Amino acid sequence: MLFIIIDMDYISIIKEKLKEEKREKPSNVVYVTDLVTCQALHEFYVEAGDDSAQLHGKLIHNSIESIFSQGKCETEVSVVYKLDNFDVVGRLDMLCGDEVVEIKTTKDLKLHHLYQLLIYMYMLRKNNGVLLYINPSGFKQYNVVDNRDGLVRVEDNITHEVKVYIIKIDDDFLMSLINLYLKGELYAQFNQCFSCYFRPQCGYHK
Numbered sequence: 150m151l152f153i154i155i156d157m158d159y160i161s162i163i164k165e166k167l168k169e170e171k172r173e174k175p176s177n178v179v180y181v182t183d184l185v186t187c188q189a190l191h192e193f194y195v196e197a198g199d200d201s202a203q204l205h206g207k208l209i210h211n212s213i214e215s216i217f218s219q220g221k222c223e224t225e226v227s228v229v230y231k232l233d234n235f236d237v238v239g240r241l242d243m244l245c246g247d248e249v250v251e252i253k254t255t256k257d258l259k260l261h262h263l264y265q266l267l268i269y270m271y272m273l274r275k276n277n278g279v280l281l282y283i284n285p286s287g288f289k290q291y292n293v294v295d296n297r298d299g300l301v302r303v304e305d306n307i308t309h310e311v312k313v314y315i316i317k318i319d320d321d322f323l324m325s326l327i328n329l330y331l332k333g334e335l336y337a338q339f340n341q342c343f344s345c346y347f348r349p350q351c352g353y354h355k
């Protein structure tokens with residue numbers, strides 16, 4: 150249960166990544182989940198192991214997706230993006246018209262969630278996305294706009310507070326993540342350390 154408090158979405162991402170790793174995959178395939186996961190954190194969770202958080206997160210995902218799938222949304226959409234010799238593979242939670250939607254079960258917006266969504270948006274050449282946070286204390290929705298000008302606009306759907314992030318997703322950025330991943334050096338790529346449970350025992354924190 151401890152891991153539910155820490156970051157259920159990260160655990161879900163890592164468990165999904167482990168399942169993907171168990172499947173035979175060609176050496177030119179890279180999953181988006183690989184690129185948004187700190188490799189040191191991945192190792193900590195593999196060592197610790199826990200299934201309850203994944204189950205909880207999965208139940209929430211499935212419930213929400215089944216509601217939205219009755220409307221204009223496609224759920225669990227697979228996408229492949231060709232980049233040099235690589236196939237970058239993602240599976241986004243929902244595609245609702247022109248909007249990419251990612252569902253998360255943590256309390257607040259996390260930078261690695263935003264990057265995951267932005268990478269999916271880039272792969273699909275979509276400018277609009279939504280981060281939907283659902284947890285026991287309620288839900289939050291962030292509307293994300295990326296016009297590929299280096300500035301990403303994130304609006305809280307309830308308070309209408311807008312934050313602008315300096316982020317540019319392009320092929321070079323994806324290749325830089327892939328290269329670090331292949332070298333086994335993809336640590337804390339999105340400043341995850343400050344809220345990381347494993348920070349005291351981690352030799353890689355920034």
Ligand code: SF4
Pocket residue numbers: 187188189190191193336337341342345346347348351352353354355
């Ligand atoms: S402290 Fe930072 S580098 Fe270490 S596992 Fe956590 S996020 Fe990764």
